[in-house]
Structure formats: C-alpha cells, structure tokens
Amino acid sequence: MSLTEHLPAPAGPARTGHGRLPRLLAAATVAPLIRWIVAADSVPGGTQRRTACDECGTSIGLAGPLRALSPLARCGTCRHRIGAPPATVELALLVSVGVLVVAARPVSETVAFAWWALCVLPLFFVDLAVHRLPDRLTYPAAFGTWGLLGLAALLGGTETAGGGTAWLRSLLAGLAVAFVFAASTVLLGRRGFGLGDAKLALSSAAVLGWFGWELVFFGLMVSFVAAALTSVALLLAGRVRWSGHLPFGPFLILGSLVTLALA
Structure with missing residues (x-):
C-alpha cells in the first residue's frame, strides 16, 4: 500500500497552481529576515547574538548596509562573508515554496x-x-x-x-x-x-x-x-x-x- 493511499485527494483548485507568484514574492520578502536570523544566531551557545560584522563591526541588522542581508551575503563595508553562504537561503526558500505547491493542501x-x-x-x-x-x-x-x-x-x-x-x-x-x-x-x-x-x-x-x-x-x-x-x-x-x-x-x-x- 502506498504511504499516501489513505489520504483524500486535494480539492481541484488546489492543484491549479493559482497563487504561486504571491508565494514566490513572499519568499523573496522574507529572505533578508531569515539571513539576519541566521547571522545573529550562528554563534556558540552561551554567547550573545551577533549584531555586527566580526571583521569591521558594521551593523548587520536592518539598520546596516543591506548587502549583508542580500544573496551576496557580504558585509557592506569590508566584504567579509556574513551568515549563510551566498544564495543558499534564497534557494532553500524556493525549494520550500515548491514543496508547498507540490503538496497542494488547503x-x-x-x-x-x-x-x-x-x-x-x-x-x-x-x-x-x-x-x-x-x-x-x-x-x-x-x-x-x-x-x-x-x-x-x-x-x-x-x-x-x-x-x-x-x-x-x-x-x-x-x-x-x-x-x-x-x-x-x-x-x-x-x-x-x-x-x-x-x-x-x-x-x-x-x-x-x-x-x-x-x-x-x-x-x-x-x-x-x-x-x-x-x-x-x-x-x-x-x-x-x-x-x-x-x-x-x-x-x-x-x-x-x-x-x-x-x-
């Protein structure tokens, strides 16, 4: 028996793909927020969250240069890498959106x-x-x-x-x-x-x-x-x-x- 055989089929409209563009736009909007969270929390346990570039001290929050929160993942001042590798967060978001589209749930x-x-x-x-x-x-x-x-x-x-x-x-x-x-x-x-x-x-x-x-x-x-x-x-x-x-x-x-x- 298939693992999903017991599941009811999703409603017809859920499979049409309507609303994919808003989901992609939403993913692009939250990518900088996720990058900021990753950069802030990628520190050893028991230490304070990262708020600035480790090399030059430039802020990595929303008040700092947006380059650090972009797919480039580089400090806007010294070009030191910040947080997750370039483009990986954006790729992970696209994959997640794809999973939600394929799942086609209510x-x-x-x-x-x-x-x-x-x-x-x-x-x-x-x-x-x-x-x-x-x-x-x-x-x-x-x-x-x-x-x-x-x-x-x-x-x-x-x-x-x-x-x-x-x-x-x-x-x-x-x-x-x-x-x-x-x-x-x-x-x-x-x-x-x-x-x-x-x-x-x-x-x-x-x-x-x-x-x-x-x-x-x-x-x-x-x-x-x-x-x-x-x-x-x-x-x-x-x-x-x-x-x-x-x-x-x-x-x-x-x-x-x-x-x-x-x-």
Missing part, C-alpha cells in the same frame, strides 16, 4: 506548513554552522505549528486530513518523537540526539503526523538514511573522523520536507 494547512518552514529554515543553517538549535526558534516552530494545525482542523473538519483526529495525531507524533530523542540524550550523551533535536522534532514530526503515522516513520527513515549517507561520504573524503559529530537537525528538516512534498 489554504489553512498551507499556512501552518509555511509557518513551520519559516521557523526551521534558519535552524537548518544555524545547526550546520555551529551545531545548535536555539530555543527562540524551536519553540515558536512547535507551538505555532500546533496552533495553526488546530485551526486548520476546525476550519476544514474531516475534509482536511482527518479533522480533529489529524490534529491529535499530529500533537502525539511531535511529543512521541521528541521524547525518544530526549531519552537518547539522557541515556547516550553525545552519542544520542541533542535536546535541540528533540525540540525541533516537536514541530517536524507534528507536520508529518498530520498525514498519518506511516509518514512519520517514512520521514524519519529519510532523515536517518540521508544522515548516514552523508556521514559515509564525509568519512571517505576525510572531512570528518569517527569521533566527529554531525548535526542531525538539517537532516530532520530535509526528511520532513521530502515527505511533505510526497504527501
């Missing part, structure tokens, strides 16, 4: 998934850079996604993905996966998942749980396989050692996006 659900994507995209780049997932992003991702999916259940009833049943399953999926990740941290220490991964799972697993437990397991499988293949490739290339630590957050986000597109 508007209320799409809003919930868009909120989740906007919260986790900065986490993707921050975790890659400094191996941490700040609470200021993981908690809004979780509570915002739960709340918006609850609203989608109220507005769509049983025509969405099970109505209230889907929302309860979504909530339980997030809590269950987060509990497993947190337990591995307690039992295995550095060999297990981090607490940040557990907090990220609150929202990522909830998105998948909206469609069914099968997609929760499928999304986790995609995440684990992607992480394993990347680890092997980096080991063979000599980029990491067996004792090295690979952040799992980006793979959890990637696996959730892939599964959302299939759903």
